[in-house]
Amino acid sequence: MDENIRKRLHEMRKNGYKITPQRQEIVNAFLDSSRKLPLSAEEVYMKVKEKYQNISLDTVYRNLAVLQNLKIINRVNFHDVKSRYELNPGGDHQHHMICLTCGSAEPINFCPLKLLSENNFAAEKNFEIREHTFELFGYCSTCRERAIIDNA
Amino acid sequence: MDENIRKRLHEMRKNGYKITPQRQEIVNAFLDSSRKLPLSAEEVYMKVKEKYQNISLDTVYRNLAVLQNLKIINRVNFHDVKSRYELNPGGDHQHHMICLTCGSAEPINFCPLKLLSENNFAAEKNFEIREHTFELFGYCSTCRERAIIDNA
């Protein structure tokens, strides 16, 4: 996946974008992160700051927007106020199961939109679907097991 | 639906909540609203202010949280930053088609969770689902027709 992402990053040039060190490091923040939880703008900022002490939060936001437009990352809206972002290896989109205890976000292999299009939902309603959100919130297997042990 | 909501409002007392004039007026703001678009905290605030000039925005937020806990209203997270709220006549939940042009939100008669439970999705993943989000964003029939006319 890393190669796929790096390749798409370099293709930015074709569209008039420049590949600045800051921009690269922002992408690296995602590539380096082994965490399941997508990163907030603040977290990306802290990570990049390790290498570029002077980077401004504004630069992070601006780049997250650019990378999002190019579908290199996706923005995920969780229940907490701030938005989070994750790499988008397939260039498509991804839904998640988000644990209310530990905050981990596991991708789920299901998209409700496929069912709606099979049923001609949008055509019937005469509604042109452009985007959609779908996320599950609950308790992951790890946290559930831990809860059982704690109560024993 | 109004009666249902009012009945549930009065049942709050059983749980130690008080029915203050402000609280009632906040619920009225929703009952009076014929708009399809769920109300933002700010909009509720402006509405209630007509009757209680001194109400604070904090009171609105506090009550929206309480009413949400009691499932009298639902919070809907749209793409724009601020959250919105709507009455929940069924005491259940509701998904929407949100128009990116006019902002209207039409309820949709479909919940992806039903399909997941039919397929034992949660059991397989050992994930305990507690909440979920699902919203469609796009262009409603009215705005689409208008666009065609404008381009003619």
Add this chain to the structure above:
DNA sequence: TCCTAAATAATATATATTCTTATTTACTAG
């Protein structure tokens, strides 16, 4: 190497939401 559009840092600003505290009020038990 030079030129220019793009990107950046720094700073200010906007907006949404929550917290703190002192005061008031709705309800309940007597």
Add this chain to the structure above:
DNA sequence: CTAGTAAATAAGAATATATATTATTTAGGA
């Protein structure tokens, strides 16, 4: 009906997220 109390309130400060402005710097093509 009254008094006591937990709950709710207003006011204002505080926090957090995100965006706008501007002057300066820089990536990368010519």
